[in-house]
Amino acid sequence: MIVGGGAAGLELAAKLGKRFGRKHHDIILVERNRTHIWKPLLHEVATGALDANIDEVGYRAHCHRFGYRFFNGTLEGVDSAAREIVIAPLIDEDGREIIARHRIRYDYLVLAYGSVTNDFGTPGVQENCIFLDSRKQADRFRDKLLDHCLRVSRALTDDPGADAHVRISIVGAGATGVELSAELFNAAEALAYYGLEVFDASRLQVTLIEAGPRILPALPERLAADAHAELEKLGVRILTGTAVTEVTRDAMVLANGEQIASDLEVWAAGVKAAPIAGQLGELETARGGQIVVRPTLQSTVDDRVFAMGDCALCILPGNERPVPPRAQAAHQMAATVYENLARLMSSRQPVDFVYRDKGSLVSLSRYSTVGNLMGSLVGGAMAVEGRIARFVYASLYRMHLLAIHGWIKGSALIVVGHVNRIVRPRLKLH
Ligand SMILES: Cc1cc2nc3c(=O)[nH]c(=O)nc-3n(C[C@H](O)[C@H](O)[C@H](O)COP(=O)(O)OP(=O)(O)OC[C@H]3O[C@@H](n4cnc5c(N)ncnc54)[C@H](O)[C@@H]3O)c2cc1C
Known part of the structure; x- marks a missing residue:
């Protein structure tokens, strides 16, 4: 049983289904969505640079092809003593229950339910910010962006001298914040071809706010400096060493008291495990909610429970820091869990995960x-x-x-x- 059909979970389901499904084993994928879109594409979906309808994968068609079963539902808890997971009631758009809360039994469980954006408890973030965590949020951002661009275009048609801009503030200058900032300028240039004749990139005011001393902390300083220069050339205002203390409906409030007026507010400042911690029974969890795993990617308390991808905390021998929450780690972990499940089923010892940072x-x-x-x-x-x-x-x-x-x-x-x-x-x- 795999929970979460994202970068790690769907790859594992395909591999397990192909090798073991339809024969002696029942491979089940539990996922809350009906379609999969690879998460690193979400900033392109948000600006309209990518049409998610073309790139997304429908789980039902995929499972039919690869020999696993797909259960559309949201994990609510794990009862490792009973070897069961608890699935929340499935509710339709009108609030009617489609499937009641139920339990599913497993022999082996792989948790791969990913992460959510961490707001660090900052007031107003949940109510006012968009997080690029899901297709729904990315679509919401794109709709709002187009509405604001249209509003500015109309204002300029009425009065070519108007001081009309779309003001976008993005908190967090990691890969997501930086990629989104650049993608916005690409979108703004293209809008001119699609009926918003009076709109161009000069009408965008993008502010990228980072609490750390520089953008892209995961990259070497020289490359981050190049990216910084490229963004500024596009017109992005970059504020480093700047903490946001509150987000209101139309402004980011900074620690120095300055308020940055914003039409669209995006929070992309770090991740934490999806909020299931607390219902995970005996499984050991870290402060950020991730499931602590051994180098074999098995949980510390139960050999039959694995965790991989962003929801797992794995510190490999000889390392101080955990394997980072990234798509390449998710991809590699899926391969190790596949190998280890095959080994356990044939009574062999599981192998340790080796992370190859590419x-x-x-x-x-x-x-x-x-x-x-x-x-x-x-x-x-x-x-x-x-x-x-x-x-x-x-x-x-x-x-x-x-x-x-x-x-x-x-x-x-x-x-x-x-x-x-x-x-x-x-x-x-x-
Ligand atoms: C905008 C953006 C850009 C990124 N760019 C990069 C990049 O360039 N390079 C890189 O290496 N990484 C990048 N990442 C990080 C990368 O996307 C993640 O590290 C990777 O997707 C983690 O894979 P995962 O399988 O653990 O989780 P996910 O891919 O997030 O999949 C988790 C799945 O679990 C499902 N789920 C969640 N909760 C439940 C539940 N309770 N019940 C059932 N199902 C559930 C979700 O719907 C989802 O399908 C980016 C992330 C974002 C948001």
Whole structure:
């Protein structure tokens, strides 16, 4: 039983279903959504640069093809003593119950329910900010963005000299905040082609606010400085060493008392485990809510329960810091859990997870891509920018496509993706 069909869970379900499903084993994927979209694409969905309807995967069709069963539901608790999970009642749009709260029994459980954005308890964030955690939030951001652009376009049509702007504040200058900032300028330029003749990038006021001393702390200083310069060239106002103490409906309140007037407010400052902690029975959880796992990715208290991806806290021997919550870690963990489940089922010892950091890349939309590659192929760490970086950045998603669709369909979808970039509009505007 796998809970969470994201970057890690769906790859595992496909592999397990293909090898063990339909034969002697019942592979079940429990997921609260009906479709999957790879999370690192959400900032592109938010600006309309990517049409999620094309890239998303329907779980029902996928499970039919790969030989696992799909249960649409939300995990509410784990009862490891009884080897059961508790699924919350499934409610329809009108508030009517479709399926009552129920329990499902498992022999082996893999928890892969990801993370949510961490608001660090900052007042007003939950009520006023958009988090790029889900397709729903990304769609909400795009709708609001288009409404504001339309409003400004109309104001300028009425009065070409009007001081009309779309003001967007983004908190957190990690990869998500930086990529979203750049993508917004790409979208603003494209809007001029699609009927908003009087709108262009000069009408965007984007402020990127970071509490730390610099943007992109995961990247080497030189690359972060290059990305900083590129963003400023686009017109992004970057505030580092600046804490947000409160978010109101139309302003970010800074620790120094300054208020940044904002039409759209995005919070992208770190992640914490999805809020199931507390209902996880005997499973050990860390302060951030993640499930603590051993190097084999089994929970510390139950050999039959694994956790992987963003919801797991895994500190490997010889390391002080946990494996980072990233798509490449999720991808690699899915492969280890697959291997270990196969070993347990044939009474062999599970192996330890080995994290191979392939580096970090940050896409500044079509303007640039920066990052560092790691590994023996490049002889340690190598800073990359431009076309090579762009190619490697896209490779991570290609690997996910191959893992969840297999080589033939995955390769075909990669080709279709290229064709779509040529034949389809540059922006999704609905
Ligand atoms: C905008 C954005 C950009 C990113 N860019 C990058 C990048 O460039 N490179 C990189 O390495 N990483 C990036 N990341 C991080 C990366 O997306 C995550 O590390 C990765 O998706 C984690 O995989 P996962 O399987 O653990 O979780 P997810 O992919 O989030 O999947 C979790 C799944 O569990 C489901 N779920 C949650 N709660 C429940 C529940 N209670 N019951 C049932 N189902 C549940 C969710 O619906 C989801 O389908 C980015 C993240 C974001 C938000």
